[in-house]
Amino acid sequence: MKGIYLAGGYPDTNTFRDCFHAVATSGFDFIEVGIPFNDPIADGPVIARAIHDSLGNGVTPDQVMNEIHSLRNSNIKKYVMTYANIIYSYGIKKFSDRLTGLLNGIIIPDLPNRMAHLFHENGLDIPIVPFATLETRESDLVMMNRSGSEIVYFIGVRGITGAQSNFESPELVHKIRMIKENTDKKVVIGFGIKTGEDARQALKIGDGFVVGTEAVRRQRDPEALRDYLRSLCQ
Amino acid sequence: MRSNNGFYGEYGGQFVPEILIPALDELERAYQEFRNNDESVTEFDRYLSEYAGRPTPVYCAKNISKKYGFHLYLKREDLLHTGAHKINNTIGQALLARFMKKSRVIAETGAGQHGVATATAAALFGLNCRIYMGSLDVERQMPNVKKMKLLGAEVVPVEEGLRTLKDAISASLKDWVTNVTDTHYLLGTVAGPHPFPEMVAYFHAVTGREAAAYFRGKGILPDCVVACVGGGSNAMGIFQGFLDQPDVALVGVEAGGRSLNPGDNAATLSRGTRGIFQGALSYLLQDDHCQVQDVHSVSAGLDYAGIGPQHSFLKDTGRVRYTHVNDGQALDAFHELTRLEGIIPALEPSHALAWTLNHSDELRGKHVLVNLSGRGDKDLGIIERHTREDR
Numbered sequence: 001m002k003g004i005y006l007a008g009g010y011p012d013t014n015t016f017r018d019c020f021h022a023v024a025t026s027g028f029d030f031i032e033v034g035i036p037f038n039d040p041i042a043d044g045p046v047i048a049r050a051i052h053d054s055l056g057n058g059v060t061p062d063q064v065m066n067e068i069h070s071l072r073n074s075n076i077k078k079y080v081m082t083y084a085n086i087i088y089s090y091g092i093k094k095f096s097d098r099l100t101g102l103l104n105g106i107i108i109p110d111l112p113n114r115m116a117h118l119f120h121e122n123g124l125d126i127p128i129v130p131f132a133t134l135e136t137r138e139s140d141l142v143m144m145n146r147s148g149s150e151i152v153y154f155i156g157v158r159g160i161t162g163a164q165s166n167f168e169s170p171e172l173v174h175k176i177r178m179i180k181e182n183t184d185k186k187v188v189i190g191f192g193i194k195t196g197e198d199a200r201q202a203l204k205i206g207d208g209f210v211v212g213t214e215a216v217r218r219q220r221d222p223e224a225l226r227d228y229l230r231s232l233c234q
Numbered sequence: 235m236r237s238n239n240g241f242y243g244e245y246g247g248q249f250v251p252e253i254l255i256p257a258l259d260e261l262e263r264a265y266q267e268f269r270n271n272d273e274s275v276t277e278f279d280r281y282l283s284e285y286a287g288r289p290t291p292v293y294c295a296k297n298i299s300k301k302y303g304f305h306l307y308l309k310r311e312d313l314l315h316t317g318a319h320k321i322n323n324t325i326g327q328a329l330l331a332r333f334m335k336k337s338r339v340i341a342e343t344g345a346g347q348h349g350v351a352t353a354t355a356a357a358l359f360g361l362n363c364r365i366y367m368g369s370l371d372v373e374r375q376m377p378n379v380k381k382m383k384l385l386g387a388e389v390v391p392v393e394e395g396l397r398t399l400k401d402a403i404s405a406s407l408k409d410w411v412t413n414v415t416d417t418h419y420l421l422g423t424v425a426g427p428h429p430f431p432e433m434v435a436y437f438h439a440v441t442g443r444e445a446a447a448y449f450r451g452k453g454i455l456p457d458c459v460v461a462c463v464g465g466g467s468n469a470m471g472i473f474q475g476f477l478d479q480p481d482v483a484l485v486g487v488e489a490g491g492r493s494l495n496p497g498d499n500a501a502t503l504s505r506g507t508r509g510i511f512q513g514a515l516s517y518l519l520q521d522d523h524c525q526v527q528d529v530h531s532v533s534a535g536l537d538y539a540g541i542g543p544q545h546s547f548l549k550d551t552g553r554v555r556y557t558h559v560n561d562g563q564a565l566d567a568f569h570e571l572t573r574l575e576g577i578i579p580a581l582e583p584s585h586a587l588a589w590t591l592n593h594s595d596e597l598r599g600k601h602v603l604v605n606l607s608g609r610g611d612k613d614l615g616i617i618e619r620h621t622r623e624d625r
């Protein structure tokens with residue numbers, strides 16, 4: 001389960017599409033498209049800057065959703081990553097109806113597992129990807145199993161996007177084992193994967209990984225992104 | 235004001251990254267233990283009285299009352315140590331941090347009052363302290379920045395966004411996510427994820443208790459209690475003393491800024507819609523594309539796009555009337571109180587005062603209590619600038 005995060009509509013529609021196709025044709029299993037929100041509390045400076053620039057260029061949630069529609073025929077699995085307010089204030093049901101059938105799940109970094117039911121009860125028919133972290137307790141795992149998502153998003157650092165993971169820390173290895181033993185989800189490791197070596201390490205202890213910051217850093221140059229994606233898969 | 239599992243009606247909740255959930259649970263446990271433990275409550279009360287200077291007086295402002303035709307009472311939170319109500323909450327949370335064995339506290343600040351109060355409590359209890367402050371606020375509130383540094387805090391200017399309170403809270407949340415094991419986030423208002431709104435309101439309830447006791451002693455009830463509302467902490471503090479008295483009208487005054495056009499004000503409850511922002515579902519100033527709106531107020535403590543969830547609930551139930559006054563009206567009220575009563579108020583409560591003075595017809599003959607939540611020393615630069623511009 002190898003995945004890439006791209007900031008939706010960044011740096012412009014055409015370049016974004018080129019980047020999308022670069023990911024879709026480079027052996028990756030899924031792509032996360034970010035819908036911009038101007039208070040991105042879980043994002044580090046690189047992604048926050050891309051979001052800021054997109055919004056400055058007039059990118060709206062609607063436009064990014066249109067973009068996802070236009071890329072529907074691509075076979076790669078698609079996820080949306082966006083903040084709770086975008087879905088809530090757009091209208092939870094309306095948001096769901098716009099994207100239903102197109103997505104494998106939604107990742108909402110400021111919607112912890114225990115709040116996810118509020119969105120489902122109010123009309124969200126797309127699975128919300130549950131989170132696991134270094135702070136996850138065994139008692140939290142029950143909630144994860146209730147999710148309709150195929151994956152669980154494991155945040156391997158205490159920090160924001162762009163931080164560095166230590167894939168050899170016994171704490172991290174232990175947590176992932178705990179999750180795998182107690183849930184039926186594939187454990188995808190996000191936050192802190194930069195190099196091909198990181199990616200290999202992540203695949204050894206988990207079922208997959210997502211790269212965000214290092215991909216967004218190259219989103220202005222689809223060729224550079226393509227080279228980078230190759231280096232991740234080697 | 236107790237929540238129902240973290241919610242007030244539909245408002246509140248915990249909209250933060252998953253990694254903070256165990257920390258919020260730990261905080262909730264500590265807070266419940268604290269308020270149920272006589273020893274901790276006694277210790278808290280002792281610091282409030284011996285260190286912070288509680289109880290604060292209620293002053294009947296004779297000169298203004300005479301001029302405007304009503305009875306104006308001021309709850310003198312401006313007389314507290316560090317110059318504002320904020321110290322109630324920072325002492326409370328610093329005691330909790332010590333209880334949870336956290337060695338470090340972080341806090342956001344807008345006007346700098348909460349930053350100074352946090353740095354003060356950190357010095358008192360020997361905690362490492364870092365304050366996040368929008369770099370625009372750093373420029374506007376330099377005296378408070380200097381105080382925080384003297385008190386041993388590290389002040390980090392935040393360069394993101396509009397470089398004000400919202401951005402300082404985001405930066406604090408990011409720090410907390412990164413350092414959650416040894417750090418307590420000493421949030422300064424009744425906003426953010428549960429249990430912060432309930433807990434911060436609890437630490438400020440003393441303001442309302444004292445004010446209610448004063449009026450009981452006089453054998454009357456105030457007809458109207460007025461407080462300014464930014465995030466909403468001082469208002470929750472004083473309102474809690476009167477929420478169960480249906481005959482007491484409660485008025486929350488937000489910053490009407492330059493105008494009621496988007497981006498020109500911080501009148502969240504008057505101009506906002508429901509949204510999820512910085513940990514809670516509440517009213518929010520946002521645009522048509524679900525993005526948090528830019529805000530403005532002459533007062534650095536009021537320019538916040540969000541609002542505590544309890545206030546959203548109290549708005550919808552109709553218990554509190556929320557309204558707004560603009561920058562100019564607040565500045566006029568500032569001068570009025572300074573000249574007529576010899577009290578220099580902060581620009582935040584000058585908004586509450588302005589609403590009161592502007593409604594003297596409606597309030598004629600009535601007993602009106604205004605929460606004078608802070609003193610105005612920190613605002614002298616802004617006042618000077620505005621006086622110059624007026625000339």
